[in-house]
Amino acid sequence: MTYTAREQWEKHYGAGKGFRQVGERERALLAEHTPVPEGGGRALDVGCGTGGLAACLASLGYTVDACDFAGSAIARAREEHADVEGVRWLHLDIERDDPAPLNDAGYDLITLRLMYPFVQDRGRVAHGLGERLRDRGALVVITPVAESTPEERRGIALDEDEIALVGAGWERVERLDADGLAFLVLRGPCHAETRAVEKRPTTGHALTGALAVVTDDSGRVLLGRSRRGMLELPGGRTTGPEGFAAAAVRELVEETGLLAEEADAHVVSMLVDDSHGLPRLTAVVRVTGWSGQLANPEPDKFARWEFHDLHALACAGDVFVPAAQALDAVWPGIVPDLPPVVSYPLAVEQPPVPGEPAEAVRLRQAMAQTVIDGGWAPSEPVQQALRTVPRHRFAPEANLKAAYDGGDHAVITRRDETGTALSSVSAAWLQADMIEHLHLKQGALVFEAGSGGYNAELIAHVTAPDGRVVTVDIDPWVVRRTRAFLTEAGTGRVTALEADAALGAPAPLVPRGGFDAGVITYSCWDIAPAWREQLAEGGRLVLPLEMGGYSRAVTFERRGQVLHARHFTYCGFVRDQGQQARGIPVVSLLGGGLTLRFEHGTAADTAGLEEALRGPRHELTTGVTMGANSYFGSLQLYAATTLPAFCRLAAHQDPAEGVTVIARDRDAPAIVGDASLAYVTHVRTKNGDRPEDKQWEWVVHAFGEQGSELAEQLAATVRAWDSHVRADDNDRHADPLLTVHPAGTPDALLPAGDVLDKEHCRLVFRWPGRDTLLPRPVGRLGADVTCPRR
Secondary structure: OOOOOHHHHHHHHHOOOOOOOOOHHHHHHHHHHOOOOOOOEEEEEEOOOOOHHHHHHHHHOEEEEEEEOOHHHHHHHHHHOOOOOOEEEEEOOOOOOOOOOOOOOOEEEEEEEOOHHHOOOHHHHHHHHHOOEEEEEEEEEEEOEHHHOOHHHHHHOEOHHHHHHHOOOOOEEEEEEEOOEEEEEEEOOOOEEEEEEOOOOOOOOOEEEEEEEEEOOOOOEEEEEEOOOOEEOOEEEOOOOOOHHHHHHHHHHHHHOOEOOHHHEEEEEEEEEEEOOEEEEEEEEEEOOOEOOOOOOOOOOEEEEEEEOHHHHHHEEEEEHHHHHHHHHHOOOOOOOOOOOEEEEOOOOOOOOOOOOHHHHHHHHHHHHHHHHOOOOOOHHHHHHHHHOOHHHHOOOOOHHHHOOOOOOOEEEEEOOOOOEEEEEOOHHHHHHHHHOOOOOOOOEEEEEOOOOHHHHHHHHHOOOOOEEEEEEOOHHHHHHHHHHHHHHOOOOEEEEEOOHHHOOOHHHOOOOOEEEEEEOOEEOOOOHHHHHOEEEEEEEEEEEEEOOEEEEEEEEEEOOEEEEEEEEEOOOOEOOHHHOEOOOEEEEHHHOEEEEOOOOOOOOOOOHHHHHOOOOEEEEEEEEEEOOOOOHHHHHHHHHHOOOEEEEEEOOOHHHOOOOOOOOOEEEEEEEOOEEEEEEEEEEEOOOOHHHOEEEEEEEEEOOOHHHHHHHHHHHHHHHHHHHEOOOOOOEOOOEEEEEEOOOOHHHOOOEEEEEOOOEEEEEEOOOOOOOOEEEEEOOOHHHEOOOO
16 A cells, blocks of 8 residues: 555545554663653654554653644544643644644654655655754654565565665664564764765766756755765766757656756756866756656666755765756855866856745745834835745755844855855845835835845845846855846846946946945945945945944935935944955954954054053943943944044953953953053943843943043043933934045045044044034054955
8 A cells, every 4th residue: 555645645544544553662662762851852753643653652751743744644643542641733744834833942752653655855854854853862763664565565665775765864873673663763863964976987088968957846956866875966968969958858757757848948057077087068957847746767776866955955965076066056055065167157048946835935924024023124115025035045055944034143155264254144134124224216226235146136126126236246156146046036137246346336237327226235344436426316325334343234325425324223244355355453462362453444552551451450430330231332333433542452361361351252442542551341230130130330441551541531431422322211322423525535624523534435423412613533544454455
C-alpha cells in the first residue's frame, strides 16, 4: 500500500484503518534514549496518524504537539485519546503548510514514525525539523526496512541506501532495532559544511553542458542526490547541434520526469573553468515554468530528487562544482567558498519567477504590522510595499524568520576577512522610516546608493506605476547580486549599476531637473557634491551621516546650494567605500588598554597623556540624572558638535583592570588638552527591583594638570544639554537646526552656529540654548587621513 495523495490518506483513516501499533520495544527505546529533560520537555510527533505514539510520549512526561496532514486522522486521534492530557492535536502538513502552529521555542524530541518514506523532500524536511530542536534534542525516525518488507509493500519502507541518507549531515546517528523496524536517533542538527566537489576524470578534449535551475511554487530549488554522494542540478552534455536551452529541457525530463518548454528555458550565464585539466563550458539555464510529477527515471545515477530551501544550501554537504557555481550565478552568495570560475552573465529577457511558502507571507505581514505599529510607516503606499515586496528573496541565505525580523536587526549579506559587515539588508523599520521621509509621489524618479535590491524595490512599489529607481554600488559582487535578485523577484522598474556612489548616477540617467529624491544606504562621513547637484530643487535626500562618529539618518531638503535638515533618526549602517571612505585617526594608550578616536579627522597632540593617565583621577558630578531606558544619544551628538577638542575614549579591558570606569569595548565622549583628558560616563545612584526605581547620574572623570578645567567644560556641556536639548519630562529631545553648505563657503556667508567641516561640505549646527552670534569651528578634516579610492 503506497498512497501519493492526501485524499487517499483521508479515506484510509476515515474508513477506520490505521498502522502498526506502538510496540513495547519502541516504548523502551524512547524511554532509554530520549528521556524527558529535567523540568519537563516538549515533543513534536510528525505524521501522528491516530495518535498512538503521541499518547505514548505524553505518558513518558512530554508535552506533545502531534500533527498530521489528514484531517480524518486528527479527528480519530482526538476521539480515541480524549482522556490523554498534555497533547495538542494539529491538522498540519509538515512538508507544505505554514508551520505557524508549531512551538516557537523548539522541541526536545521530534519523532517521525512509519511516515518518512512518504515524505517527498526528505532532506529539506529533516533540515527544517533539525532547526527546531533545542540544545541536546533528538530527531527519531522509525521506519520499516525494505529488505524485510514484502515486495508489494516496499513503498512504505526504506532500503539501506535511503536509511544512510536519513543521517546525512547529522553529528551523531545511532541505529537501533525495534522488532524489525529501524529506530534512528539523530543528534546535532543537520548542518554539514557545504563543499564544492568534482567527479572523477572524464575522457575527451573538452566538456560542454547545460544545467537547469528549477524552483517550485515555494521558491525552493530542485537538486538530486547522486549515487556519487553529492547534490547535483538536472543537466548534462549537449548532443550534436543541440542548443543549451534545448539540452537543459531534455535532461530535465530524462532525469526528473519534469516537462518544460524551450521558451521557458533562459540561458542566464556561461561558466568557464576546467575539470581535471580539461576545459569546461557550462550554460546556466533558468527554467521559469514546468509541469509534470517529480520522479526518478534514472535510479542508477540518482538516489532522490528533492526541492531544497535556499538558505539551507550553506550547510548541504557535498555539491558538484558546476552545480554550485550555477546556483551562485542565479543567487550570488548562496553557496559559500566556491572554487574560481570565469562567469559571463548574459543579458536575457527573463520574466520574474514567482514562488514563496505560506510562512513567508505570514511573516511578511507580521513584520509589516510591527513596523506600522511602531509608527515607522504611517502612509498607505509604504505599508503596502512592506506587505508586498518579498524581502526574503533579496536575502536568500537567511531563513525566513531572520529575513522578516521586525525588530532592530539587519541581515548581513557580506563580510570582510575580519568579520566586518560590508553589505546588508537594513532593519525594516529603518528602511520604512527613511522612505517615508523622502515624501515620494507616484512617478517619482529616485537615486539610491548601496542597495542589495530590496530597498530599491520598496521605493519602486511606493512610486508605482511610473516611478523608477537608479541604484549604484561600487562593489561588483553586490551589483551582480542585486541584478540577479531583481530579475528573479523585481518589477523591472529598478536599474542597478556598478559605479562609485560618491559620483552620483551616470549623466545619461540623471533626469532633466534632477532626481525627485535620493537615499544613501551606507554610513557616510561626508556628503558628496553629486548628491546635491543631481537632486531637484525642493527634492529630499536621506542619508546616514556620521557626526563625531555618531550616525543619524538625516533627511535633507535642497534649497539652492544648501541642504536643510528636516528630520533625524538614530541608526547604524555599514561603512562607506570608494572616494568617500575615510580613515579615522586612532591613538592607542596604555599598551592597547585604551584608544582615542578622533572622529572629526584630525588627531590632537597626545604627548604626555599616558603619564597623566597613570596619575590621579579627578571626578566631577554634574547633577544631571536619568532613569532606566532613557535616551541619551542626543547628548553624544551635542557634545560631538559643540566641543572643539571632541574625541571618543574606548576601553578594551574590564573596569577593574584599567584606570577608567568605562565598560569593556564601550566608549565615552571625551576632550583632550595639553597632556590632559576628560570624559563623561554615567554611574548608578539608585537601585531597585522596578525600572522606575533605578537612576544614573552623569559624572565627569579627568586626568592631567588641565583635567579639572576640562572636566568643568564637559560638565557644563552636560548641564546645557539637560537644560535646552533634553527639553521635557517625557524624555523627548530637541534636534539641532542643521544646514549643509558647499566646501569653501566663507564664514561670513554661513549662518551662526557650530561649524563642522568635512572635505566636501560645511555643516552648521544650531542647538537650542546655544549662543548663535558667530560661526564656531568644531572640527576639520585633516589632509593626512584621506584614504585612497577603492
